[in-house]
Amino acid sequence: MLNKFREAKQLEIESLRKDFMEGRIPAMYQGERPSFTEAIRSKGPGAIIAEFKPASPSKGVLRTDLDPMEVAETYAKNGAAAISVLTEHKYFKGTPDFLFMMNGPGLPLLRKDFIFDPLQVAMTASSPASAVLLIARMCDDAAHLKQLIDIARMPGLAPVVEIFDQADLDRAREAGADIIQVNNRDLDTLTTTLDQGRRFIKQKRDGELWICASGVSTRAQVEEMASLGFDAVLIGTSLMEADDPGAKLAELAGVK
Structure with a gap:
């Protein structure tokens, strides 16, 4: 899959x-880049990172009727701590332009894409993103991942390192990651199980920020993941499929 x-x-x-x-190097974004980590900690444990993704590889096109700018406002008004923005085009129908379109409400933006080259990180730094997703196993080794983490931190981007298994977590730790995102999806079957998050959160260390991603769709699940120690829960599909994403987010965030 990867x-x-x-x-x-x-x-x-x-x-x-x-x-x-x-010589065409993108200029670094000069506007405010709100702290991703502080936003999560202020609403955690169990802070909601609300995702905007028009499509997914497992379900195809999810929505074609949502305006990114309106979605950002809706997420901000209904309890999101941050917004995850899909910028990959072929499989998720995203674009880096979404980062500029969804910047209005001032919530931290996590650029979610398949990033494994330093120039992709540099391009992210030219946008209003506050954080960038780095998938541990898409890097050749820990040194490669560390290079991307270090480059991200220079302009103030928070590197969020995603793991699927123990080898990924070991690589993330060796590379100096301090934000760990556990993906509950099996890459071979595309099925999800929260048992993945339940198992890995036991290895959380002091000072680390942990995010549970994929498979969460109810307030009870958010509360369980928070009780186990997850600082945040990233939720995408259930919001995209909801008749009223704002109401669904409010329910998940416990503000309704």
Whole structure:
């Protein structure tokens, strides 16, 4: 699964490299970049990172009728601590433009994409994103992941390192990650189980921020993950599929 995502990013990376070689380096974003970590801690444990994704590989197109700017306002008004923004085009129908379109309410934005090249991190730094997703197993080794983490931190981006198994967590720790996102999805079957999060949260260390991602769709599940020690829960599909995403978010966040 991740290999096909990697292949889908090759043209983008080649274009970024060409621009870089020709001196077209994206300027760093000069506006305010609200703290992703502080926003999560202020509403955690169990803070909601509300996701905007028009499509997914497992379910296809989810929504075509939502305006990103309106969604950002809706999420801000209904209890989200931060917004996860899908920018991958082929499988998720996203675009980096969403980061600029959803910046209005001032919530921290997490750029969610398949990022494994330093120039992709540099491009993220040219946007209003406050955090960037780095998938541990998409990196060649811990040194590769550490390079991306270090580059992200320089302009003030919070590197969120996603893990699927113990080897991923070991690599994340070796690379110096302090924000760990546990993905509850099995990459071979695309099924999800919260047992993944329940198992891994036992290894949380002092000073780390942990996020539970995939498979959460009820307030009871949010409360359980919070009680186990997750600082935040990232929720996407259940919001995208809801008739009223704002009402669903308020329910999940416990503000309704």
